[in-house]
Amino acid sequence: MSRPVSLKDVARRAGVSFQTTSKVLNDGGTVAPATRIRILGAAEELGYVPNALARSLITRSTATIGVVASDMSQTLLLQPIVGIEREARRHGHSVLIGSIDREGDTSEAVLRTLLERRVDGIILVAPQAEEDERVAALLRGRTPVVSTHDVAGGGIPVVHTDQHAVGLMVTRHLTSRGHRRIGTIIGARDRHVTRQRLAGYTQALREAGVDPDPALVEEGDWDVDAAYEAGHRLLDRAPDITAIFAQNDIMAIGLLSALYDRGLRVPDQCAVIGCDDIPVAARTIPPLTTVRIPVHETGEVAARVLFDLIAERPLASPEILMPARLVHRASTGEPHQGDAEEPPAGRESPADALERRA
Amino acid sequence: MSRPVSLKDVARRAGVSFQTTSKVLNDGGTVAPATRIRILGAAEELGYVPNALARSLITRSTATIGVVASDMSQTLLLQPIVGIEREARRHGHSVLIGSIDREGDTSEAVLRTLLERRVDGIILVAPQAEEDERVAALLRGRTPVVSTHDVAGGGIPVVHTDQHAVGLMVTRHLTSRGHRRIGTIIGARDRHVTRQRLAGYTQALREAGVDPDPALVEEGDWDVDAAYEAGHRLLDRAPDITAIFAQNDIMAIGLLSALYDRGLRVPDQCAVIGCDDIPVAARTIPPLTTVRIPVHETGEVAARVLFDLIAERPLASPEILMPARLVHRASTGEPHQGDAEEPPAGRESPADALERRA
DNA sequence: TTGCGTGCGGCGAAGGTTCGCCTGGAAAGC
DNA sequence: GCTTTCCAGGCGAACCTTCGCCGCACGCAA
Numbered sequence: 001m002s003r004p005v006s007l008k009d010v011a012r013r014a015g016v017s018f019q020t021t022s023k024v025l026n027d028g029g030t031v032a033p034a035t036r037i038r039i040l041g042a043a044e045e046l047g048y049v050p051n052a053l054a055r056s057l058i059t060r061s062t063a064t065i066g067v068v069a070s071d072m073s074q075t076l077l078l079q080p081i082v083g084i085e086r087e088a089r090r091h092g093h094s095v096l097i098g099s100i101d102r103e104g105d106t107s108e109a110v111l112r113t114l115l116e117r118r119v120d121g122i123i124l125v126a127p128q129a130e131e132d133e134r135v136a137a138l139l140r141g142r143t144p145v146v147s148t149h150d151v152a153g154g155g156i157p158v159v160h161t162d163q164h165a166v167g168l169m170v171t172r173h174l175t176s177r178g179h180r181r182i183g184t185i186i187g188a189r190d191r192h193v194t195r196q197r198l199a200g201y202t203q204a205l206r207e208a209g210v211d212p213d214p215a216l217v218e219e220g221d222w223d224v225d226a227a228y229e230a231g232h233r234l235l236d237r238a239p240d241i242t243a244i245f246a247q248n249d250i251m252a253i254g255l256l257s258a259l260y261d262r263g264l265r266v267p268d269q270c271a272v273i274g275c276d277d278i279p280v281a282a283r284t285i286p287p288l289t290t291v292r293i294p295v296h297e298t299g300e301v302a303a304r305v306l307f308d309l310i311a312e313r314p315l316a317s318p319e320i321l322m323p324a325r326l327v328h329r330a331s332t333g334e335p336h337q338g339d340a341e342e343p344p345a346g347r348e349s350p351a352d353a354l355e356r357r358a
Numbered sequence: 359m360s361r362p363v364s365l366k367d368v369a370r371r372a373g374v375s376f377q378t379t380s381k382v383l384n385d386g387g388t389v390a391p392a393t394r395i396r397i398l399g400a401a402e403e404l405g406y407v408p409n410a411l412a413r414s415l416i417t418r419s420t421a422t423i424g425v426v427a428s429d430m431s432q433t434l435l436l437q438p439i440v441g442i443e444r445e446a447r448r449h450g451h452s453v454l455i456g457s458i459d460r461e462g463d464t465s466e467a468v469l470r471t472l473l474e475r476r477v478d479g480i481i482l483v484a485p486q487a488e489e490d491e492r493v494a495a496l497l498r499g500r501t502p503v504v505s506t507h508d509v510a511g512g513g514i515p516v517v518h519t520d521q522h523a524v525g526l527m528v529t530r531h532l533t534s535r536g537h538r539r540i541g542t543i544i545g546a547r548d549r550h551v552t553r554q555r556l557a558g559y560t561q562a563l564r565e566a567g568v569d570p571d572p573a574l575v576e577e578g579d580w581d582v583d584a585a586y587e588a589g590h591r592l593l594d595r596a597p598d599i600t601a602i603f604a605q606n607d608i609m610a611i612g613l614l615s616a617l618y619d620r621g622l623r624v625p626d627q628c629a630v631i632g633c634d635d636i637p638v639a640a641r642t643i644p645p646l647t648t649v650r651i652p653v654h655e656t657g658e659v660a661a662r663v664l665f666d667l668i669a670e671r672p673l674a675s676p677e678i679l680m681p682a683r684l685v686h687r688a689s690t691g692e693p694h695q696g697d698a699e700e701p702p703a704g705r706e707s708p709a710d711a712l713e714r715r716a
Numbered sequence: 717t718t719g720c721g722t723g724c725g726g727c728g729a730a731g732g733t734t735c736g737c738c739t740g741g742a743a744a745g746c
Numbered sequence: 747g748c749t750t751t752c753c754a755g756g757c758g759a760a761c762c763t764t765c766g767c768c769g770c771a772c773g774c775a776a
Contacts, residue, residue, distance in 0.1 A: 374725075374726090375725070375726050375727075377725080377726065377727075377728095378724085378725055378726070381725085387724085387725085388722090388723060388724060388725090389723095389724070389725075390723080390724060390725085393724085393725085412731090414731095415730095415731050415732065415733090416730070416731050417731095418731085
């Protein structure tokens with residue numbers, strides 16, 4: 001492939017200086033209409049594509065934001081990126097992905113490549129890095145950053161959902177329906193989400209006068225098969241369980257399968273509740289009660305905050321909580337009649353409280 | 359934010375010319391050990407981060423590949439990107455995303471921004487653009503390109519799965535089990551995948567001596583709810599159906615739900631088969647027979663081909679077919695005993711044929 | 717002492733832009 | 747007829763690198 005055509009090539013063709021060409025192509029100063037069309041014509045003929053690298057070098061802006069992703073294989077972690085991309089596009093920015101995969105680089109290395117490419121800002125979608133102190137250190141003062149998860153050391157604006165409230169909301173839904181022996185299948189132990197949802201679960205049990213029983217907690221590692229096994233273990237150990245909270249919908253699906261294989265009817269013999277409200281949750285058998293986590297929106301809002309930071313607009317708050325809301329379906333029995341998607345009416349639900357708070 | 363530290367800043371600190379500094383930092387020519395460590399020390403102290411823009415300007419390589427994505431909200435279209443990112447990372451490259459969303463830009467605009475940023479190559483993951491002749495035109499001769507879908511005009515290497523063979527494989531599985539009235543819920547009409555899988559379905563029916571009946575085809579638009587409705591319409595219209603082929607697993611899940619709501623047992627009263635083999639397919643009720651489409655691998659291979667193109671290595675073939683294979687589970691009855699994941703033994707299955715062919 | 721090889725480091729140029737300033741000339745004002 | 751104004755377009759510099767070449771000084775052999 002030959003050298004791409006440059007401003008100078010266009011200028012030569014049009015018989016003007018390359019600076020004048022630049023003026024025309026970026027609608028700068030005053031240029032005679034005749035030369036203007038001559039230049040535009042030349043650019044068209046040659047198929048000129050401006051070199052964003054050279055431009056960025058001088059303008060100090062790349063119109064690109066970096067995203068640090070971890071665990072791209074997990075669908076749910078990919079969703080915020082979709083929102084980020086959408087919002088970035090609205091602002092005329094592109095998205096550069098750097099991921100910390102299992103086999104992959106350290107978060108440090110990923111951040112370095114993003115910084116080297118002089119992205120205008122960075123969004124962290126990497127729970128894997130939430131314990132890593134070097135991340136915040138490397139970023140400090142270099143470039144605007146927003147995270148969708150906790151970051152060690154703090155000082156970085158965060159956009160996320162109050163996961164403790166989610167655990168609370170879910171478990172209260174079960175206790176308020178009379179359940180006392182409530183099992184839970186949790187995600188990966190080292191994640192804050194896992195611990196916070198679990199803490200919410202524990203607190204809700206205590207509120208209902210139930211003593212949390214460690215025997216009712218099983219690990220499902222966010223995985224459908226692991227959750228299937230976890231469900232069996234849980235029911236082998238505690239056959240008196242009447243409800244199970246799976247920390248995400250994928251695991252809830254594995255759990256439904258396990259219950260089906262054991263011949264237990266949902267919700268009559270065991271209620272099931274999930275988390276996230278993935279699209280298929282509405283059509284599982286039976287349809288899954290769950291909590292809608294606004295993942296796309298989290299990405300969009302994070303990007304919006306980042307652009308505020310980039311434009312040096314003052315931030316309303318260093319932490320934005322995205323609203324979560326309970327979606328009541330058949331897997332916990334008697335959906336509210338009429339619209340099954342509404343949270344139960346009556347006294348204020350935790351969902352309402354959270355929604356208002358965000 | 360102040361100006362980031364440059365090579366010159368480091369050089370000044372170390373008391374050498376910036377060119378010498380460059381030599382040290384890129385292990386170039388001969389530099390005295392003493393000055394070398396002095397320079398490295400200065401770089402460390404100042405927190406120097408090289409400017410990839412300036413480097414790329416001169417080396418004519420950005421170590422970045424562009425991905426044109428459409429419909430990022432569809433999980434399945436996101437999966438190849440994960441594979442691409444992984445492979446790119448192995449080659450020390452980053453991934454720049456440009457997406458053509460519903461509300462979004464034209465494919466032309468997206469390609470332009472990627473070209474302006476001087477990506478080393480481009481991968482198209484955009485079935486939305488498969489009819490767009492301008493895409494191939496804009497790209498011609500400018501930069502290495504690989505696609506995971508058909509591209510109008512051709513001339514671009516493609517890495518994908520033979521979707522006609524998939525439709526064939528699925529439908530043969532059903533006809534070979536004695537089904538004659540076989541419905542199908544198809545994806546979006548304007549996609550090649552949809553048409554090809556449908557063509558495979560039709561051909562398999564003819565092979566089995568069954569006359570394809572247009573009344574047995576319903577549109578589900580790749581969506582779980584739309585497929586739920588489509589399932590109902592299909593069964594209202596043709597209650598004698600004994601099997602249904604949903605063009606993806608998401609729709610199959612909607613369909614399973616519709617069958618459940620109608621009180622029809624799967625597979626006894628109606629067999630169901632999906633497509634894609636998404637993770638939850640193994641744990642639906644009943645577990646879903648489907649075809650595994652290697653989406654991650656498609657992305658990885660596409661990236662590999664792109665790097666061949668970039669390195670100007672000769673391509674083995676302008677079209678690479680990724681193997682698909684039938685995964686037999688309970689939703690079509692009597693899974694093969696032992697390992698349910700194996701294709702049925704006996705005479706060569708279409709899956710084997712396809713696998714060998716790729 | 718002269719000559720030469722070599723290790724070390726400097727220098728200039730180039731890559732493709734943007735930006736501010738300058739100049740030449742024509743039109744306009746007195 | 748002279749000065750002012752303004753328009754069109756040119757020029758130089760800067761952004762931060764990489765790369766090839768050159769020169770200096772030192773050490774060693776003749």
